[in-house]
Amino acid sequence: MLFSPAQTLPQRLARRGAEVLPGVLVTAGIAVLATGIGTLVPVLGSAVPAIIIGVLLSLLRGRMLPERADARIAPGIGYSSRFLLQLAVVLLGVQLSIGSIVQVGVESLPIMLTTLAVCLLGAWWIGRAMRVESRLRTLIGVGTGICGASAIAAVSPVIGAASAEIAYAVSTIFLFNILAVVLFPLIGHALDLDPHTFGLLAGTAINDTSSVVAAASVFSTAALGFAVVVKLVRTLMIIPISIGLSVIEARRDAGGERLTGRRIATLVPWFLIGFVIVAVINSLGVIPQGPRDFLVQASIFLIAMALAGIGLSTDIPALRRAGWRPLALGGILWALVTLTSLATIAVTGALGF
Template identity: 70%
Template sequence: MQFTPVSTLPRRLRERGAVVWPGVLLSAALAVFATLVGTAFPIVGSALPAIVFGVVLGLLRRPGPRLQPGVTYSSKFLLQCAVVLLGAQLSLSSILVVGVESLPVMLASLVVCLIGAWWIGRMLGVHRRLRTLIGVGTGICGASAIAAVSPIIGALAGEVAYAVSVIFLFNILAVALFPLLGHALSLDPHTFGLLAGTAVNDTSSVVAAASVFSTAALGFAVVVKLVRTLMIIPISIGLSVIEAKRSTRGTPLTAGRVASFVPWFLVGFIAVALLNSAGAIPEGLHEVLVQASVFLIATALAAIGLSTDVGAMRKAGWRPLILGAVLWFLVTATSLGVMLATGWIEL
């Protein structure tokens, strides 16, 4: 094995930086505008504006050879870095306390969603990658789950853009309808927090729905939502194994090979979550890491938007949107059903 001398590392980094910085700068600039939109309209967040700005600019002028390396770098490596930093939102204490209460509802809704994505998506003729993205986005945590899974399954930019847009649409509907549903069922704030945390996707939408229902529901809803984010880990590992098995055409999987399929950024996500649980991340730095992860996701999604094949999205038609609607209904119905069966809701 031949190793590159460490002494050449600074030069290689400078050369790499010179290649990627124009595209990274463009993607980051779009993310800044998206962040401003998300700040002005918290219910929208920064993920959807970022990808919309990227798509619009890409339609006006596709990134040329000077910008494309940095756009690709942003859509892949920066996206993976964002997933690592997502671990700063989780702590072991909250996972243990909230996990015990919410696990039956969370697992049931996730299983139903993933099975539904596979089966109903096949019936509708939705491509495997796109139905996987919509499934994990609906079942786990919206754009964050899509960001974690897309590099594992090799999703195309258009598929990521479509999936994020579908998830956003039903997040908006959830913010409008869930508080009405909660009041119609006479749910107390704690119970509504569980429903919102398990059946609404992105954190911003969970915050909005819980706030509209009752300020007392907000804290528990957000913690449930963050614990739900942990489902990224087993789902990502499982998808890594499936993709590797597909690419190696049935070659036997040993424990060592399975371990090698675990993406580096997923290991980083777990490491950061453990550091946060141990209190090793100072309070001031904690908030910086969380905001950095949100901004990196916006930067990566802007880059994905710039690379999106809009023609391919049009070709996908309405079927993925129908899939998203059915999965959203299934997750909500399953969450309510399990809550009724376990005594959270009394009729």
């Protein structure tokens, strides 16, 4: 007998829940510990301790855990680092309205376009001078200039990148994601930035959503929502960049995957749509203050769980295998984007220079 998807949905959800539960409990435990540390040391917040604890434990996973136990927690760790992070971003929409999203987009667009142009040109010119392979420097460039691993994943099939090149790029980007979480709040405090300006800096200069969220939450809760909106608007740059690369590859050879209308539609992350929907609901004023505060705190805890999962899944050997040239290129581009973002913000008067 054939069963419809609707009829089998409860069973499939139950199986999926049982599969991810052990790993989710691990990340939740780390998040509880990180939240406690953040309470004792407020400047750290829960994000930095969560990812640091996760990275430290990742070094012990293969040595201390039996293979069977490691396999049991792996699905939940991946679930936490991807889905729970995306869900946390959706919930952050309760802090914003559609009007603020449009306003943020207009305000940040010149900075986003400037940093993206500098990053892509730098990746091409500096990467070429450093003899970094063409596809690899493209992946590092879009990962640094747009949104980290998400941009790399979106662009990889367009340019026909090999799996080793993708691993190189993701590992390189991840290293600077971690550094950004630690250094950007220090930069923000050293420059005496207000939450609004720091959110603009973090959203335009940090390349991965998780790192933007972590750095902004460490700096201040007030900077978090604004930084996320800037970052999500920046994420939309995946679409024109992917289309442009597709055209270039199509002219060069027939090896790259051409973008269809359906693929273009899939480049818009579902959590971006969910974020906007929640912001629309919040704009209507139908969410009471109590539930709104609860959802904000829930999103912060989910972020800690997600960063714990990201830390636990860090591939340290992959970082070593990447070699110095891709890492150096990633560091140079990261610095270029940061300095360009600060300079553009200064020119617009946001820093008050």
